[in-house]
Amino acid sequence: MSRGLALVVLLGLVGAISAQSYKGCYKRKWGTFRTRETSDDMTNKKCVEICAKEGLPYAGTYETKCGCESAEKFERLDKMDDSDCTTSCRGDDTQKCGQGNGRLTVWTTVEGKREMTAEEDVEEETRGLEALSYKGCYKRKWGTFRAKETSDDMTNQKCVEICAKEGLPYAGTYVKKCGCESAEKFRRLRKTFESECFTSCGGDVTQKCGQSNGRLSVYATGNEKREMAEGMEEVKEHLRELIAKLSSAAEE
Incomplete structure (x- = not known):
């Protein structure tokens, strides 16, 4: 540790x-x-x-x-x-x-x-994933982070893998459930205190998997960065096409 x-x-x-x-x-x-x-x-x-x-x-x-x-x-x-x-x-x-x-x-x-640990150290001390991928404890809103899988051996790592395969940027665990969400819907949620996400994961009691009262332990899957990179490539491609058209028009 x-x-x-x-x-x-x-x-x-x-x-x-x-x-x-x-x-x-x-x-x-x-x-x-x-x-x-x-x-x-x-x-x-x-x-x-x-x-x-x-x-x-x-x-x-x-x-x-x-x-x-x-x-x-x-x-x-x-x-x-x-x-x-x-x-x-x-x-x-x-x-x-x-x-x-x-x-x-x-x-x-x-x-x-x-x-016995300061709240700012909870991510590092009790999470099984790298602290950089952990986003925090959030209050779930209706229609967000719908369960993709329910399992007695649920862990944060397992949920991240599920959501990464789904191509979604955020994974959220609550009790035995794993939900995935888009960046747009995730940004609508309100971050809450770490102490409100205290249910142990079924697959690893050293991890916290949200809470049944609508609290989520949320992790980034890395897909958001990939989505941004893909979006930038699309913008660059459009710019290249526009420049080519402008060049062609200028020559005429």
């Missing part, structure tokens, strides 16, 4: 979760980290994915259970020594999944990182 942050190994192997997302071993209080899922194959990565989809910034595992929590409630908990979280995860015995005595192994989800 950017900012020069290095990955480190915590609690043995932690699957595909970066060490930056690990918060520590915490003592659970009544009413916090209520169970979202109980599974014999529970891992920290699985719990992070569950809580990211719930839109909550913290994931906590304890034995076979996964709980999710808001930043406000998480801050009320007491941090313990890592040695208090010794139960192996059922889905991966190289990981530690809290303890049955109210101890939680807590991780941040992408939403947690968003809370």
Whole structure:
């Protein structure tokens, strides 16, 4: 990731979760980290994915259970020594999944990182595509960005590829849907706050795919530049024809 942050190994192997997302071993209080899922194959990565989809910034595992929590409630908990979280995860015995005595192994989800990152850094930190292609979070208007494809594995990259093939300059994701749009219609939309586009993409929970309330994560496909280049070539061709006609008339 950017900012020069290095990955480190915590609690043995932690699957595909970066060490930056690990918060520590915490003592659970009544009413916090209520169970979202109980599974014999529970891992920290699985719990992070569950809580990211719930839109909550913290994931906590304890034995076979996964709980999710808001930043406000998480801050009320007491941090313990890592040695208090010794139960192996059922889905991966190289990981530690809290303890049955109210101890939680807590991780941040992408939403947690968003809370700790300045809004101007969101594009760089949480998007899977190059920041230059990302246009921002927009409010969708009726008749724009109609769904071209709906998929459980939707990502921003996939949507950009779909719209590039359609020959359209803008791709917009919202939940599991991908819509494409012309430059003319895109310019009618109003840009809104990044915090309004917080639904995780089905195909990659580290990406944001708009929101079901009409919010779009919009990317440029590169076709607009191609359209402009083609348009300039047409103008040049017309000028060449006009110059040739004028030259011919002058000779006569």
